[in-house]
Amino acid sequence: MTHPKPGDPIWVDLYTADPDASIAFYGELFGWTALRAEDFGGYITFQKDGKAVGGGMGKTEDGIDGPDQWTVYLSSPDARATAEKAKAHGGTVVVEPMDVGDLGVMAVLGDIGGAGVGIWQPGTHRGIETAAxxxxxxxxxxxxxxxxxxxxxxxxxxxxxxxxxxxxxxxxxxxxxxxxxxxxxxxxxxxxxxxxxxxxxxxxxxxxxxxxxxxxxxxxxxxxxxxxxxxxxxxxxxxxxxxxxxxxxxxxxxxxxxxxxxxx
CATH class of the missing domain: 3.10.180.10 (2,3-Dihydroxybiphenyl 1,2-Dioxygenase, domain 1)
Known part of the structure; x- marks a missing residue:
């Protein structure tokens, strides 16, 4: 998963009302450890045996209103261009493309059938480091x-x-x-x-x-x-x-x- 093609699944993250409970749950279930960033809203990186397997973010009052859920991100060499293509082909942009420091660029779309899907343009963060x-x-x-x-x-x-x-x-x-x-x-x-x-x-x-x-x-x-x-x-x-x-x-x-x- 370190060299995904454009359009391949590259990352997953969890939107959760209770980050502490989620960290404990997945730690017990899969043996994951969790790193919390000092910036980016305290973003969580879940790791398995020291390798990144996904991320997580706690809900905030000014965040997206929605259920607790996992989001799948697809790889793009240009997240902004992909978001524009999505709009041109009947999709919607739920979260506009944004730079995440030097880690990469992210966005969230609604596809033509209304399903949510993320975009990740890798920077220093290349995505999932270990996958089955x-x-x-x-x-x-x-x-x-x-x-x-x-x-x-x-x-x-x-x-x-x-x-x-x-x-x-x-x-x-x-x-x-x-x-x-x-x-x-x-x-x-x-x-x-x-x-x-x-x-x-x-x-x-x-x-x-x-x-x-x-x-x-x-x-x-x-x-x-x-x-x-x-x-x-x-x-x-x-x-x-x-x-x-x-x-x-x-x-x-x-x-x-x-x-x-x-x-x-």
Whole structure:
């Protein structure tokens, strides 16, 4: 993940009402440590074995009003140009591009289907330093690291066009379709870091589409049980899929994420 292509997932961060509780939760669940910056609003960098796996920010009175959530950021060589392209192709800019010292430039968009997605233009901060990858059907270096990034959308075809036009996705691979299943991966060859799901028949009425992150686990069932012990909840229990064992959970403040690993 140290040399992502434009449009690749490059970073994730947590917007939380209780930074201390979130730090404790992920520390117990994944063994993360947390570094708090003296500037940038006390921004949190989560690390696994000394390598950055994501960030976090506490809510403020003048901040964005919204639920506790994880945001996925895609790489861009020019965040401001990408934001302009997003507006030109039916998206919205939620957070205007801003310099974050010499670390990089960030922005947050709403895509054509209304899903939130971040932009990160790397400076000295290159993004995720360790990630679990799926190669040959196996999870590598999975425990506690980001492993997959997925967009659920009701605007499937329009969303694929949006990300091609705005982020330069030029290697999208549509998987074989089945009744009720349409899915494309961001890349056609390994390592594949993420994909887009037509969630028209999956998302409950009134629930918006969005990007989500998967964190790897050596034992998905044990991790899910630990989530509950730590005050989180289970949205979708662990199940085996052709791509591994997966579950959807929420953390102690309600932010949703997924856990993935090898099949049981």
């Amino acid at each position: 990858m799926v190669e040959g059907g196996k999870w590598r270096d999975a425990a506690g690291a980001p492993s997959w990034f997925e967009l659920h959308t009701r605007a499937y075809e329009a969303a694929l066009d949006f990300y091609r036009d705005v982020f330069g996705w030029d290697d999208v691979f549509p998987m074989p379709e089945a009744p009720g299943f349409r899915y494309s991966t961001i890349h056609s060859t390994s390592p594949m870091y993420g994909g887009v799901l037509d969630a028209t028949d999956i998302l409950p009425e009134g629930v918006p589409g969005g990007w989500s992150v998967y964190f790897g686990s050596d034992d998905v069932d044990k991790s899910v049980a630990r989530v509950v012990e730590l005050g989180g909840s289970v949205v979708a229990p662990a199940m085996d899929t052709p791509y591994g064992r997966m579950a959807t959970v929420t953390d102690v403040t309600g932010a949703r994420f997924n856990i993935g690993g090898d099949a049981a």
